[in-house]
Amino acid sequence: MKSENQLQLDGETVWFAEGETLLDVARRSGREIPTLCHDPRLEPVGACRTCLVEVAGSQRLLPSCATPAVAGQVVVTASDRIERYRSSLMALYLTDHPEAVDESRGRDELLEMADRWDAPRDWGRMTPIRSNRSDDRNPYIDFDASACIVCGRCTRYCDEVEGVSAITLAARGSRTTISTVDRLSLLDTTCELCGGCIDTCPTGAMAEKGPLRLADLAQSALSKVRTTCNFCGVGCQIDLNVDPEANDGRGRVVRVTSPEPGTTTNDGNLCVKGRFAYDFIDHPDRLTTPLVRGDDGELHQASWDEALELAARGLSRVADAHGPDALGFVSSSRCTVEENYLVQKLARAVFHTNNVHQCAAT
Numbered sequence: 001m002k003s004e005n006q007l008q009l010d011g012e013t014v015w016f017a018e019g020e021t022l023l024d025v026a027r028r029s030g031r032e033i034p035t036l037c038h039d040p041r042l043e044p045v046g047a048c049r050t051c052l053v054e055v056a057g058s059q060r061l062l063p064s065c066a067t068p069a070v071a072g073q074v075v076v077t078a079s080d081r082i083e084r085y086r087s088s089l090m091a092l093y094l095t096d097h098p099e100a101v102d103e104s105r106g107r108d109e110l111l112e113m114a115d116r117w118d119a120p121r122d123w124g125r126m127t128p129i130r131s132n133r134s135d136d137r138n139p140y141i142d143f144d145a146s147a148c149i150v151c152g153r154c155t156r157y158c159d160e161v162e163g164v165s166a167i168t169l170a171a172r173g174s175r176t177t178i179s180t181v182d183r184l185s186l187l188d189t190t191c192e193l194c195g196g197c198i199d200t201c202p203t204g205a206m207a208e209k210g211p212l213r214l215a216d217l218a219q220s221a222l223s224k225v226r227t228t229c230n231f232c233g234v235g236c237q238i239d240l241n242v243d244p245e246a247n248d249g250r251g252r253v254v255r256v257t258s259p260e261p262g263t264t265t266n267d268g269n270l271c272v273k274g275r276f277a278y279d280f281i282d283h284p285d286r287l288t289t290p291l292v293r294g295d296d297g298e299l300h301q302a303s304w305d306e307a308l309e310l311a312a313r314g315l316s317r318v319a320d321a322h323g324p325d326a327l328g329f330v331s332s333s334r335c336t337v338e339e340n341y342l343v344q345k346l347a348r349a350v351f352h353t354n355n356v357h358q359c360a361a362t
Helices: 022-028 080-094 109-116 153-160 196-200 272-276 304-322 337-350
Strands: 006-009 012-015 052-055 074-076 141-143 168-170 177-179 206-208 223-228 237-243 252-257 291-293 299-301 329-331 356-358
Touching: 006 022, 022 052, 052 080, 080 109, 153 196, 196 206, 252 272, 291 304, 329 337, 337 356
Parallel strands: 006 074, 329 356
Antiparallel strands: 006 012, 052 074, 141 206, 168 177, 223 237, 237 252, 291 299
């Protein structure tokens, strides 16, 4: 590290790497700087103004998320001036924001910050004027304009990470809101329904429709289980949000969320299947026991031993009659690596065919 890549942060000499911002340096040094519009996956825009800090030589407070670290800077991240500013800023945000947290929509970081900086709650209330999108017929994503602070994280994520630009900032001034071209449903746009807008939204304005249909769902009552998505071979890490009291105490997955950006290989990103396709877990049509077709042509429940023996006889009968290459084995990305290995051993070592494939093969 070059000796000249140093600055003064709250009276302490700290180093920084080329290209880092003051927010990067401060957070790595353990300083608490709030942000609402910032997401490490996105280019900084300094729109929410919650991360302002004092920099010697500047008359104005500067947004730490968008201010590059420069050698010799003298930076203050906490002072009476900054505290007063943040408290007033939060109070202004609250004038047209819901006063209570709807836990079924997820966290509201603005309300948490308002409590942290003791923001005044008596500055009056504005009449909500932003148009809502609760009538969108898409099955997964709900938008509540009253909770939106127009930070632009969702639209920037859609553009910079997903590259589909399905949503945008529409209207002007205090009427600015999140919309689609001609107010079309997300189903009629380029939207891939990945749910990244939900993941990056700091206030719950973007939320998943599924949990909203569950009465009295409290985020604080859910437990999180880290696991690997098994819909393809990428191996994205996901957090299953489980209601432990559901299903007579057996638990029920009510939401899938992604880990913090930068902590896993998928960087907090998920696709439509990884984020929303979990209803199969408790679906009434899910098979819980093997079925075999009887002489009457109908499917009947059977034990695993009976089902495996019947399958083995059928495979052997085809191989004996038409040769091993008449068989083909297709495994699933929803199997473990070890299970997929056993499938290819079954094909090659037992039935002597190379006709084996796995849907996540690359």
